[in-house]
Amino acid sequence: MPVNNKDHHACTKSLSAVRDALDVVSSKWKLQIIIAIWAGNKRFKDIQRQIGSISPRMLSKELKELEEHKLIVRQVYDTLPVSIEYVATQHAETLKDLVDNLQNWGIKHRKAVLGK
Numbered sequence: 665m666p667v668n669n670k671d672h673h674a675c676t677k678s679l680s681a682v683r684d685a686l687d688v689v690s691s692k693w694k695l696q697i698i699i700a701i702w703a704g705n706k707r708f709k710d711i712q713r714q715i716g717s718i719s720p721r722m723l724s725k726e727l728k729e730l731e732e733h734k735l736i737v738r739q740v741y742d743t744l745p746v747s748i749e750y751v752a753t754q755h756a757e758t759l760k761d762l763v764d765n766l767q768n769w770g771i772k773h774r775k776a777v778l779g780k
Contacts, residue, residue: 688733693718693726695763698756701736706749735759 689695693715700714712723727750730736735756741747774780 688735689759691726691729693722694730695759695766697723697726697730698735698752698759699763701750701752701756702760706751708748708750711750 696715696718697711700711703714705711705714708720708723708727711727712718712720715723718726727736727738731738734753736750736752739749739751741749
């Protein structure tokens with residue numbers, strides 16, 4: 665069956681866009697970190713406590729990557745001791761529908777697979 669170049673191009677474009685999105689949020693922790701920040705956990709220890717099993721080193725790495733992708737901003741306050749908070753950007757807000765859809769799918773999937 666011959667390949668339709670128009671369909672092939674559309675598929676490649678779609679796959680590229682999905683790959684780009686997954687490159688940003690596909691770690692075990694990134695969406696969990698963003699959700700924790702949305703819930704009001706803005707300091708390093710609060711985020712770590714909310715997520716639970718993430719190591720400080722991994723949390724630090726993931727926060728830096730989220731900052732590079734402009735999903736969070738690291739705010740440093742000139743206090744003694746210095747206070748640092750992480751805040752979700754407006755760009756991160758564009759993930760809310762995706763997170764809601766993932767949550768709804770996860771609930772349905774859990775019921776389908778585990779009956780819970």
